[in-house]
Amino acid sequence: MAYEIGPVLTGLGLEAELIAEIEQNGKLVKVREDMPLISPGMRATSFPLVMEGTLRVMREDAEGNEIFLYYLTGGDACAMSISCCLGTQMSQFKAVAETDTLLWMVPMKLVDEWMGKYRSFRKFVIDSYQERFDELMQTVDSIAFMNMDERLMKYLLDKKQSSGSYVIHKTHEQIARELNTSRVVVSRLLKKLEREEKVELFRNRVEVM
DNA sequence: ACATTAAGTGATT
DNA sequence: AATCACTTAATGT
Secondary structure, three states: OOOOOHHHHOOOOOOHHHHHHHHHHOEEEEEOOOOEEEOOOOOOOEEEEEEEOOEEEEEEOOOOOEEEEEEEOOOOEOOHHHHHHHOOOOOOOEEEEOOOEEEEEEEHHHHHHHHHHOHHHHHHHHHHHHHHHHHHHHHHHHHHHOOHHHHHHHHHHHHHHHHOOOEEOOOHHHHHHHHOOOHHHHHHHHHHHHHOOOEEEEOOEEEEO
């Protein structure tokens, strides 16, 4: 029957009354691994709260080139989606399920309402926005100031952190796409990281030491 | 056994 | 760091 959102939302500093409202007005959505949640040009109508699993958020151009921005995991909200709905903005992002994911979707209209009604919710949204913004700036820095080998390492560590596992199930080709570089470059740099004993390489799999 | 996909590498720009 | 060209290794049919 009803999915229990309590365990995930507890500890975020939201009052019980608000959690009850979220529980009452939202609905559970399952997104299968590799299925997109939103793409550039679409309009977000619901505010997504990640319950389980992780979402990969990236930027994508018209030719389908993409670049990884950050992950959203349990308890995270994509505050960026608010500007995309309450404003006139279309989505500037693409979000894809990195693993099978459970989301609690709340109508944007209520999000607007709750921001006025609950201090805790306003803080939650602003904090969440701040966190995404910080991660975004980190990514900007990595692209602007870091060499590809440092970016690769950052990518691997981000992935390790979000998944809670040092085993990364991706091909060099997939990693290259997310960093917007070529497979050959990724293979070479991974090989170098392996010689430095920072990773171990297998087919379809990279293990971070 | 053969085809396909993933990964490794030298050479060139 | 990107691209080409080629090799080797692993996996699917």
